[in-house]
Amino acid sequence: MQLRNLSSGSKQLSLFEHYINDIVRGKWFIAYTVLLFALIYAVLMFSFETSQAVVGVMNLVIFIVPAVGLFFTSMYYYSRREFMEFILSQPVSRTFVYFSFYMAMTLAMIFSFILGVSVPMFIQGFIPEAIKMSLWGVLLNMIFVAISLMVSVLTDDRVRGLGTVLLLWFFFTIFYDAVLTAVIIYFRDYPIEKFIPFVIAINPVDDFRISTLLSTNIAAMLGYSGAVIKHFFGRFFGVLYVTFLQSLWVIVPFLVGLWKFRKKDF
Amino acid sequence: MLTNILIAGTVVVCPDCDVRGLKQAVSIAQPYDTILIKEGHYKEDSIIVDKPGLVIMGEGEAVIDANQKWEAILVIADSVTVTGLTIMNVPVSYIHDHAALKFDGVSGCQIINNTFINNFFAIYLAHSEGCLVKDNYIKSNAKREMAAGNGIHAWYCHDLYITGNTVIQHRDGIYFEFVDNSFIEGNYSTKNLRYGLHFMFSDRDVYSHNTFVNNGAGTAVMYSRLISLYNNIFEKNWGGASYGILLKEIYDCKIYNNIFRENTVGLYMENCNRTPIEHNDFIGNGWALRVMANSQDNLVSMNNFIDNMFEVATNSRRSFNKFNKNYWSKYNGYDLDRDGIGDIPYRPVSLTSYLIENYEAISLMIESYFLKLLDLLEKIAPSINPVGLVDREPLMERVKHD
Numbered sequence: 286m287q288l289r290n291l292s293s294g295s296k297q298l299s300l301f302e303h304y305i306n307d308i309v310r311g312k313w314f315i316a317y318t319v320l321l322f323a324l325i326y327a328v329l330m331f332s333f334e335t336s337q338a339v340v341g342v343m344n345l346v347i348f349i350v351p352a353v354g355l356f357f358t359s360m361y362y363y364s365r366r367e368f369m370e371f372i373l374s375q376p377v378s379r380t381f382v383y384f385s386f387y388m389a390m391t392l393a394m395i396f397s398f399i400l401g402v403s404v405p406m407f408i409q410g411f412i413p414e415a416i417k418m419s420l421w422g423v424l425l426n427m428i429f430v431a432i433s434l435m436v437s438v439l440t441d442d443r444v445r446g447l448g449t450v451l452l453l454w455f456f457f458t459i460f461y462d463a464v465l466t467a468v469i470i471y472f473r474d475y476p477i478e479k480f481i482p483f484v485i486a487i488n489p490v491d492d493f494r495i496s497t498l499l500s501t502n503i504a505a506m507l508g509y510s511g512a513v514i515k516h517f518f519g520r521f522f523g524v525l526y527v528t529f530l531q532s533l534w535v536i537v538p539f540l541v542g543l544w545k546f547r548k549k550d551f
Numbered sequence: 552m553l554t555n556i557l558i559a560g561t562v563v564v565c566p567d568c569d570v571r572g573l574k575q576a577v578s579i580a581q582p583y584d585t586i587l588i589k590e591g592h593y594k595e596d597s598i599i600v601d602k603p604g605l606v607i608m609g610e611g612e613a614v615i616d617a618n619q620k621w622e623a624i625l626v627i628a629d630s631v632t633v634t635g636l637t638i639m640n641v642p643v644s645y646i647h648d649h650a651a652l653k654f655d656g657v658s659g660c661q662i663i664n665n666t667f668i669n670n671f672f673a674i675y676l677a678h679s680e681g682c683l684v685k686d687n688y689i690k691s692n693a694k695r696e697m698a699a700g701n702g703i704h705a706w707y708c709h710d711l712y713i714t715g716n717t718v719i720q721h722r723d724g725i726y727f728e729f730v731d732n733s734f735i736e737g738n739y740s741t742k743n744l745r746y747g748l749h750f751m752f753s754d755r756d757v758y759s760h761n762t763f764v765n766n767g768a769g770t771a772v773m774y775s776r777l778i779s780l781y782n783n784i785f786e787k788n789w790g791g792a793s794y795g796i797l798l799k800e801i802y803d804c805k806i807y808n809n810i811f812r813e814n815t816v817g818l819y820m821e822n823c824n825r826t827p828i829e830h831n832d833f834i835g836n837g838w839a840l841r842v843m844a845n846s847q848d849n850l851v852s853m854n855n856f857i858d859n860m861f862e863v864a865t866n867s868r869r870s871f872n873k874f875n876k877n878y879w880s881k882y883n884g885y886d887l888d889r890d891g892i893g894d895i896p897y898r899p900v901s902l903t904s905y906l907i908e909n910y911e912a913i914s915l916m917i918e919s920y921f922l923k924l925l926d927l928l929e930k931i932a933p934s935i936n937p938v939g940l941v942d943r944e945p946l947m948e949r950v951k952h953d
Binding site for chain 1: 789790791793815837838860906909910911912913914915916917918919920921922924
């Protein structure tokens with residue numbers, strides 16, 4: 286059935302179609318979307334004011350989106366390995382197989398993010414917040430799918446691959462902040478406030494968290510450092526720096542994965 | 552002709568009368584006369600009231616408009632009453648403290664039921680005593696702190712009674728410096744650029760039943776002794792340097808039955824000593840209490856701490872204050888003997904609160920999963936909390952204040 290699609294018409298497009306159909310119809314994907322929708326809806330329902338609602342959604346997003354982006358991509362890659370080997374025996378370019386896989390996965394994740402996060406926010410009337418949240422959702426999903434795909438391509442062993450992905454998730458959500466906190470405590474005698482925005486902006490999860498907090502009334506609690514980082518993010522240079530870093534998080538893993546995928550001996 | 556106007560010691564001012572302005576009326580009035588200002592728009596400034604006992608009374612919409620020229624009324628005689636007037640458009644000055652109504656070196660003045668619109672300073676009391684400021688409505692349109700004056704400003708005064716006034720959008724709503732033995736009661740102060748209430752070097756004053764909402768920096772009380780603050784509401788003073796109330800160099804005061812709601816910092820104490828803080832409600836603040844280590848011998852008891860992001864912050868590992876019998880909504884101990892007091896002591900300064908207070912940049916980690924993990928670890932192993940501040944008898948139920 287899928288092979289007939291592949292052998293006729295635009296091969297790349299039909300491969301992409303095949304992947305996206307396969308992902309979106311999978312029970313994991315549906316379960317994830319429904320669960321995300323339910324959680325976000327519940328958070329919004331039990332929040333009394335906008336700030337509280339936005340922070341609640343942000344809390345869920347920084348926990349779930351990197352995790353699902355990383356694990357789902359890896360698991361799907363490993364489960365479809367045989368099919369991929371079979372496809373590669375056909376006259377198709379490896380770059381396009383890789384690209385189709387990445388695009389299908391990213392779009393599927395973004396699709397579920399829109400359904401699970403943006404739609405409940407729209408329904409509950411948080412419209413500007415929903416738009417901002419959607420943009421971050423697109424970016425975070427692009428980043429974590431790229432990273433996960435790179436790890437999966439680089440690691441043949443499924444267990445090692447998933448283990449690496451688990452460590453990466455831990456790194457982005459907890460360990461990076463822990464190290465930074467240790468640095469702040471260790472260098473307490475130095476004027477590190479100016480240097481912190483540059484470092485904290487490296488982690489996309491922190492970027493998302495801080496930019497969300499700065500738009501809520503919690504901004505007032507971030508004190509002097511908050512003011513410094515708000516100034517930093519508010520300037521053209523800051524926006525450029527953050528955009529550049531986030532693009533690197535998408536482009537570098539994507540290209541490393543692609544390079545390995547092209548010369549890989551399946 | 553003069554005899555016609557001066558019936559029963561009353562001078563009538565109206566746009567069509569012989570006496571067409573307050574300045575003229577004061578010049579012909581005898582001490583203890585009444586000046587009745589009829590409805591009308593009077594463009595006057597630099598009015599000096601120098602006769603004692605005058606009652607200046609506005610009728611209907613009696614408006615004195617300084618027209619951005621100079622200050623409106625300066626009173627230098629005792630026992631003058633100003634009532635029912637509207638005074639507006641006193642200009643901003645960077646050299647002179649222009650006020651709509653200034654009293655200098657007088658006693659026994661009364662300012663009742665006036666309206667002040669768009670003035671630099673509204674009511675200004677200097678070197679005065681025994682004044683009543685009651686039920687005035689004071690509103691300005693200040694945008695910048697540098698170019699704004701205070702709503703009710705008192706300097707070197709004593710025995711004032713300030714009650715029932717509303718102050719909106721001045722620099723400081725109510726400002727006291729060197730004002731002793733005074734009552735501030737039932738005032739409403741909001742949207743002021745800096746403090747809703749600001750007083751310094753003012754001893755033995757009583758502040759009660761006031762409401763301070765949404766002021767730039769909340770309220771500040773400094774260098775004062777023997778103050779009583781009770782039944783006040785401090786609400787929605789939110790911002791990087793906003794405090795429900797900031798206490799600095801305070802001795803032997805009493806703070807009770809107040810409500811601190813949704814402030815960045817509910818109560819900030821720096822060198823605040825021997826002050827009992829009892830029966831207050833701290834609800835939904837960023838920090839309910841911030842106690843600096845130079846505050847000593849205060850008693851924090853019978854307060855409700857509900858849904859604050861951080862309950863207490865302190866920059867010291869030791870505690871020099873007594874915390875006892877408060878209700879903490881984050882407390883999750885048990886009460887086996889059913890006496891209403893939790894069996895496990897409660898440490899209101901969480902590890903994260905301690906870290907943020909001492910290493911300011913860690914505040915950037917607020918709402919991160921790392922700090923959540925630290926909170927969780929602290930619940931499992933409370934010994935990692937370095938701070939000695941403990942409530943040994945935390946209450947199980949919210950305190951019902953009388």
